[in-house]
Structures are given as structure tokens and as C-alpha cells.
Amino acid sequence: MSHVQQHKFQLDESEMPTRWYNVLPDLPTPPPPVLHPGTGQPVGPDDLAPLFPMDLILQEVSTERYVDIPEEVLDVYRLWRPSPLYRAHRLEKALGTPARIYYKYEGVSPAGSHKPNTAVPQAFYNARAGIRKLTTETGAGQWGTALAFACAQYGLACEVWQVRASYDQKPYRRMMIETFGGTVHPSPSELTEAGRRILAAHPDSTGSLGIAISEAVEVAAQDPTSNYALGSVLNHVLMHQTIIGEEALLQLAQAGETPDLLVGCTGGGSNFGGLMFPFLRERWAGRMSPTVRAVEPAACPSLTQGTYAYDFGDTAGMTPLMKMHTLGHDFVPDPIHAGGLRYHGMSPLISHLYETREIEAVAKPQTECFSAGVLFARTEGIVPAPEPTHALAAAIEEAVRCKDTGEEKVILTALCGHGHLDLAAYDAYLSGNVVDHAWEDADIQAAVAEALSRLPTLA
């Protein structure tokens, strides 16, 4: 039946990619080195050995184009991978656009986001190195959930320091981490010197990601059987995420499409890099020519407003210095609902690609993003996490432009997670309690409002 519109483009498990793509050797120019905060010299493997297993340290600096995914990791990936690619027929119809919108959905994972793609190999390499426990920080809770699940697969304990404000306001994330077998401490905690020092000075401290990192690093550094795990920013993390883009390439080919525009949200950059790097490789090889666009929150615009400079990865200034787009390591963004995008810096690889004009970037106010999220939920049936509503807003913006120009653009967007544990943010938006920067473009605002108004509401 010719009118049947295929919605899902699935791959069999046997078609799942078995290697990660390392963008480093394909970069048009080499990225600047990471520097030791004390000496100002490039860091070597030994500098990182107290916190990371050698397999991950070598991946961080590898110049091999492909890295085989261990069989033990593929076994766990198969719980949810290959993840689906969808064509957003019903969203297109609501917008009345000739554009064809596709979304790669990572919300089917155990944590409900892309984070397990790197949490699983990180836990595996640590377990193989004889490590017994991983420590980490978590803000909104996505990363802590992913690492707790991953640790359960390889017999590792998992200890998570969750920013106190988030620990108190988002108890469901803590509960999910505990259900997967992890242990959660509100940060600052009495368990570390870093935490005790903060609490002595500020007994009512609601914490920060920087403090939580300090606590997790302190515990890992003091115990030779414990290591620390980071959920974004670093090269090896982005490499693990490239399975998203490798799958999406196969799925778009299955749909018979070549993308004109790729859009993804950027916080630390791992979801964005994971989808985009394999497509950039194809573009550099001359097989396609998509525009690649990063979407960041107007409240934390590291690419569009930050400077490209050496800066610390954490607030306290304990990490190596990375050359990246940054708002300054002491920048405190507004408390927008997309907690995963509230990071002062940007992955050095993404920053380098932006600086060399390989990718574009835009910043979106959160009301525009929530509006896109609500329209998407009502048409496609998935409530997106606040983070990927930024990418959806940019996809919708382009689709509305296509309505004017008549272009049948193929748009692919990264839907990196569901919003089941973020419903309070939607509640705030629907109650009119989310206010922020003005929309960039009144025409887009009018088009989305019109699409929403054609959907039913109870007067």
C-alpha cells in the first residue's frame, strides 16, 4: 500500500557496528594538546593513571581510525542497541513542512539516554584492569544512572556524588541509581575532605558539579582498587558514542536518504560528537555534504559566546587544562531545566571543529525548546528530555523555513533521551513558569504556536 508511511528504521543485532570511530586521525588540522595544570606541559599517560585504566588512557590519545568494541561490551549493548531511527511523519504533518525529519532515539537505553554507550565500556575496561569500584559525580542524574547500570554488568560497585540541590529536588534519579545497585551521596558530603571543608564553611551548601567531581576524584585517588569515570568532554567518551552515528548512517541509507542538515544539542558534547563524527567522516570523504549544527542553551552559550582558550574542566581548577570553548570555569549558568547542558566548557574535539568551521552553532532560549518538546510529544508520542528539545527546536526552525522555501530538506536530529524523570520541567513550562531569553525569530514562534493550536486542547 503506497500510502503506508514507514516510521521506524531498525537494524538487526547482527548489523550493529562492532567498532567505534576515532575522529582524531581524520581531523583537517590536529587539535592542541591537553596540558598539566602544574607544569604547563602536555599530560602523559602516567598523569592520568591514578584515575583511569590504561585501556581508556590509550584510547584518549589513540590515532587509530577504528577501535574494536570488546565482545563483552557488545553483549551489553545488545540489551538496547541498535537503537531506532524514526521518521517524524506526524510532526512534519503538524508543521505542514515539505522537509523530511528523522530522529535517532537513545531513550531506549537502561538509563533512558545515550550515557550508557560510554558507561558500559568504561565499566568493562575498569573491571578488566582489576578495579572494584567506580566513583563519579552526577548533576541531573543521567550519568550516575548509566554508570550504576554499567557497573552492575561487570560486578563493580558504584558510588555517586549527586549535587545536593539535585539530590533534594529530583529524588527519582537517586531511586533509579539505587535500583540499579549504586550508592548515592548528596554532595557536599562528610565522606571526603573536600566535602567537609565546604560544609564547615557553608553548612547549607546546595553543592555544585565542581564540588561533586572533587569528592568523587578524592575517593578514587585514595583507593588503588577504585577509579573515577567521566561522562562527557573527553576524547574516549566521544569515541564510545560514535556507535550512534555509525548506526544512523546505516539506517538513513535504509531509508534511502542523504542528510542535508544534522542538529544535536551540546552540553559537554558527547551526544553531539557521537552522532556527528561518522557523518563528518563521510563528508570529508566526499560522500555527502550535510550542514552540521550544534544547539546550545542561550543560558550557557559556550560555543557561540565563549572564548577558545585553555581552561580547567572543573570549577575548582583541579583537572588538566584543555583548549576549548569556555565561558570560564567559574561561570555559573542560570538554573535552566536542561541540567545536562549547564557546563561552562565544551569538549576540546567539538571546540576544535567549531573553530575550524567544520560545524555551526546556535543558542536557543528554553521556552522555544519546551514548545518544540510539547509539539513533539503530542505528535510523535515521546516526551523528550529538556536537553534534546534544543535540537528539536532547531530542527523545527529549519522545517518551518523549508515551508517558505519549498525545500524538501532531509533533517536528522539527535533525540538523546526521554523526559520521564523531567516532567516537573514540563509542568513548570505548561504553567507559564518558565521565562527566559526572547525567541530569535518571531516567524518560527508563530509557526510552532499555530501547529500546536491545530492540536486539540480543552478550552
Next chain:
Amino acid sequence: MSHVQQHKFQLDESEMPTRWYNVLPDLPTPPPPVLHPGTGQPVGPDDLAPLFPMDLILQEVSTERYVDIPEEVLDVYRLWRPSPLYRAHRLEKALGTPARIYYKYEGVSPAGSHKPNTAVPQAFYNARAGIRKLTTETGAGQWGTALAFACAQYGLACEVWQVRASYDQKPYRRMMIETFGGTVHPSPSELTEAGRRILAAHPDSTGSLGIAISEAVEVAAQDPTSNYALGSVLNHVLMHQTIIGEEALLQLAQAGETPDLLVGCTGGGSNFGGLMFPFLRERWAGRMSPTVRAVEPAACPSLTQGTYAYDFGDTAGMTPLMKMHTLGHDFVPDPIHAGGLRYHGMSPLISHLYETREIEAVAKPQTECFSAGVLFARTEGIVPAPEPTHALAAAIEEAVRCKDTGEEKVILTALCGHGHLDLAAYDAYLSGNVVDHAWEDADIQAAVAEALSRLPTLA
């Protein structure tokens, strides 16, 4: 590679069943009629016309073996269907069982459960009949979420009366209904005579499903452009759910398996019937011979402890009389976390099959179910809703028995929804705050505890 274990058994959209299976004409003996509460005579289509569209009334009494699914419904089903069937390799390994455990997962739907399978056609038939608004009740909120999503697909308004206790304690469900465009009222409300009467007598009433039904029915009955929708119990609801079983038959065949045991949880019976009816058809045709087992909560054991008698579907005694297994329409079950299983009665079709020995039933205490849910989450990566943990507990029980007998039984269980919005229940369980009936079998308890102890926890 022979050691690669396939986890997912997926169908393409082109393989999605295009008809529902109506078990009625295949029943070994005909079920007793539904009676009018006033006259005591069998109800006719006209009796139901104020609340339901004629398409659904005719489906309720249809004796056709198959009913074609309208193309407009298939289009929406394709947003998430066919749903996946999984083999629980990692759960099997944790249990050390020779049994092969499969689960059919409905948590991929927009509402996160099986409920949209019937919400979507109900909304469609109502919209085609010119209805502008659907009203309904919701307890835990799954059904209200499904109907709100379904109404958004066909331009209907959706008005949900949510039991006040649930409205206050589970705000995420209300928020999800509103995100899909529905309107939620706590029940009892000032909007109906039924609600006002209760509030006058009991200003602090926390409501009940019976009161919420009365309010939703009152509003629908007074407005010729509004109808009422029910999420379980009725014949047409169970028929819509048979797409679950039809898909599972194809997927088990793809896996090369014939089931020995089918287990599903039962509240009103729609998820259970949806999976089981197509398998019963195959059994009656002599193509397989699985045992079919219903699992109900020990706190609300309508099949194992109730009587088979004519009773009302609601607490207030306003509905037609149905012959069913019932604990009495004024029975108030303990406030267990599996809110969807707290129903005094059981679908007449399921009751009839139980009475005629076509299916078995067991009752499980909720601590056993949560224990199964936690083991499942840590091994398979999905946090199940409290309702299907009952089916998982029964599947695990059988798998542990197989460990003793060495039987390689093929067990298929219905995983009817995820527990993302039920994490507070897991928190209560993990904190030791869920106590109830004793486990039936100490050996099972020991085996599950041992499997859990082999998984990592932080001492």
C-alpha cells in the same frame, strides 16, 4: 560467531498484524450475558449508546473471529509497534537456570504501557462518530496518560478524573497527561454532582476509582458530543490488546521456540488477555500446549480467592452486572504499589476461562514481586512497573524450579510497562518499607536472594 546471543526479536512494520483476534467465537463454552442493573435482562446496544460509539458496542458483542484494524489506527500503532520481544539471557545467567525466559515489552509505547493499544482505537472510533471529547477516570495514571495521547492523534479533547490520593502523591502522571494535551481533575471534584455530593459529606475525601468513574460517566452522559472510555475489563478492550499476542507468536517463531509456560499479571485482565488469547487459539487448534498462568497480587486475589458471580464493575453499583470473579464491588484492597492490579473484579472473559480450567492463577505478595523487579532491572536494564513484577516473580519461580529439575522450559512473560514513574515504590522497597504477605516458597526466596547477592552492591 556462535557465542553471540540474540537478545531482541523485532518485527518490521510491514509484519505488524493488521487484525485483532476476537476470542469469543472460539471459547469452548459461551460466556454468560451482561445484565442490565435495573431489569436483570441482558443489555442491548441501545443501553450502551449514551457512553460508547456504535463501532465499539458492536465489537463488544461481535462473534467474528477477526476484526480489521483501521488504517488510521495502524498509522498511530506504527509510532511504537511492533513492540520488541526479548530473551532474558542475563536474567537466566543470574539465576543459573536452564529455562529460556522471553519477555514481550509494552513499555516502548507513548504512555509506557500496553494501554495505548486500546486507547488509540477507542479515540479513533469516537472521533469517526463525531464525538469531540472523551472522559475517563484514572487511578495510578497509566490509562489517563494513554487516552490523552490517543485523543491528541484524532483531534479529541480528553478530560481525566484522577483519584485525589493518586493526584497528590503521583504528580508526574498528571504532568504527563497534561504534556499530551489532556486535562486532569482531582476526584472527587466540584465539577460534577457525584463529586459535589461526596465533598459535601466528606470534604477531605481522597477519592476512589468508583467515584472517579461516576464523575467521568456523569459528564459524558450529559453531553451528546462527549463519550466515556474504559481501559480494561470489557471484551472490546481485551480484543484491541490481542495485537500483543499476535506479534509475540511471530516473534517466538522467529526465535524458533514453542512456549511451555505463559505468565502475565492480572488487574482488570486486558494485558493478560491481550498476550494470551492468540496463544490459547493456537492451543485449541492443537499447534502448541502451553500452560497459561495469571498472576495477581495477594492483596487483591480476585481469581484465586474471589467468587464467580454477577457483580457491578464499579464501587457505586452504576454499571451493568457482569458475571466475573470478584471480591465484591465494595472490596477495598490494601494500598499496594501495583495500583493497576487493585481491582475488585476480573474481566468476564478471563473469569470464564479460569472457571473452565483453560488458565491457572496464582497470587504473589509484593515483596516477592519487587525482589524480582530489582533482579530484573540489574540484569536486563529495564525497571519494570510494579504490576508486571508479579508476572516476573512467577517466571523466576518457574525458572528456579527448572534449575532443580533440569527442564529447559520456554517461559514467555508479559512485561506490560516500565516503572519510571513508579520509582518511589522501589525506594520504599529498597528502604525496607514494603511489608506484606509471606512468600509462598522459601526455596524461591533463597534462590532470588542468592542471585541478587552475586550482583554487586556497595558494602
